[in-house]
Amino acid sequence: MKPSCSLPDAKSSPAVDSSVLQIQGGHPLQGHVKISGAKNSALVIMAGALLCSGDCRIRNVPSLADVKRMGQVLSALGVQLQQHGDILDINASEIRTSKAPYELVTQLRASFFAIGAILARLGVAHMPLPGGCAIGARPVDLHVRGLQAMGAEVQIEHGICHAYVPGKSGRLKGAKIYLDIASVGATENLMMAATLAEGETIIENAAREPEVVDLANFCIAMGAKIKGAGTSTLIIDGVPKLHSTDYTIIPDRIEAGTFLVAGAITRSEFSLSPVVPDHLVPIIAKLRDIGVSIIEDSPNCLRIQRAEILKAADIETLPYPGFPTDMQAPFMSLLSIAEGDSLINESVFENRLRHASELNRLGADIRVKGNTAFVKGVPLLSGAPVLATDLRAAAALVLAGLAAQGKTTIQGLRHLDRGYDQLDKKLQQLGAKILRVEPQTPVDKDFVPNSTDAEQSIST
Ligand SMILES: CC(=O)N[C@H]1[C@@H](OP(=O)(O)OP(=O)(O)OC[C@H]2O[C@@H](n3ccc(=O)[nH]c3=O)[C@H](O)[C@@H]2O)O[C@H](CO)[C@@H](O)[C@@H]1O
Ligand SMILES: C=C(OP(=O)(O)O)C(=O)O
Secondary structure (H helix, E strand, O other), X not given: OOOOEOOOOHHXXXXXXXXXXXXXXXXXXXXXXXXXXXXXXHHHHHHHHHHEOOEEXXXXXXXXXXXXXXXXXXXXXXXXXXXXXXXXXXXXXXXXXXXXXHHHHOOOOHHHHHHHHHHHHHOXXXXXXXXXXXXXXXXXXXXXXXXXXXXXXXXXXXXXXXXXXXXXXXOOEOOEEEOOOOOHHHHHHHHHHHHOOEOEEEEEOOOOOHHHHHHHHHHHHOOOEEXXXXXXXXXXXXXXXXXXXXXXXXXXXXXXXXXXXXXXXXXOEEEEEOOOHHHHHHHXXXXXXXXXXXXXXXXXXXXXXXXXXXXXXXXXXXXXXXXXXHHXXXXXXXXXXXXXXXXXXXXXXXXXXXHHHHHHHOOOEEEXXXXXXXXXXXXXXXXXXXXXXXXXXXXXXXXXXXXXXXXXXXXXXXXXXXXXXXHHHHHHHOOOEEEEEOOOOOOXXXXXXXXHHHHOOOOO
């Protein structure tokens, strides 16, 4: 592999956040959309490649700002990366430094998940506290306590988590770990650390998300000994070394869910693939409660059918296989135009309802108290300027804009671009009137609503 990194450096990334999305709502979607690889798998599997002393080829990598930044984190550690389309080659045979750069790590959450892998390889790691969506405090205490249980000395000072493994071998030791919360990131971080530890690690109350299983399968493909992935007990037998592999990431269930909601909210019929229907069970079940029909065209292809009436439904977000917190905001958009009153309880993150007030700008009737949103369905939304406050809030506003009468302008696209692979382009291909306007781009006259557009309604 050539000693270079083909991912752009952070400074050369475009200042995407000054651009806006303009949406002319009320146009039904049709055709087929291709679902990209899962963001939350890609990011943690890139961290997992640090465990391997040889080449790793990762396929179906989505094109996302977070993936670029994660690539830059690895590159800053001295790891070799090469990208060709959706294939990413990573060679971590040499990790030159144990210090991850603050400017990059603080831009995403998953960067912190690499501390376990760095510690397992080098016996020392210095990792700034992470960034990611501002949806709650998001501490890393479970990650730290798990690493300590495996024999690491860990201290957080001046915003940096310093960890080292005392003793000659520099290897972490297998341990029994109980997670107070079934944290996705802590499960992944500790699982990676345990693959190269001495002896057996048991993680109880482990997260069961498909992305955790994907990471486990990737590690197993490199020779790790992991049992129980997808259950709440993980048993990892440490090995001294992991070998090269060629691995394909699962489809993104949250992107697929977002397109299903796009179909429901615009009362459209189209198909999407590839998907793993099993990963979408809680999302499809909730859409069916709301009155949306979804059929399997083929084993990995779903078709959403035009919804006649959208009915209110209650939602409580929960760890997998419960309803995913990452789909809560998109469903809030959908329920805002359903018939009747819905109650949404966000129980995973303590501050993840900020999109409610932006949806109200579009004419929704949502009241928030604590972690609960009371959604009174309205017959119609109407376009307005809105601001995205986090990744899924951005998606929710795009969906609401597709359904609203007239023009919606969305700012804060840096959130959207962190986690959706060209959402606007994919929607355009389905027939949506959506346009990204860069600061220097003259405004497209077609997107200035005229009376015909403004009068057009997608209501039944
Ligand atoms: C990059 C990535 O994969 N992000 C996903 C991951 O985030 P992430 O791994 O950060 O989410 P967690 O599962 O860890 O968080 C769940 C809850 O546990 C709490 N907690 C977590 C760790 C800890 O040490 N202490 C603690 O108290 C969090 O504040 C939160 O309230 O899972 C979330 C829950 O499905 C998803 O919304 C994110 O999209
Ligand atoms: C919360 C999310 O991402 P992150 O954990 O990367 O902030 C998300 O994907 O919705």
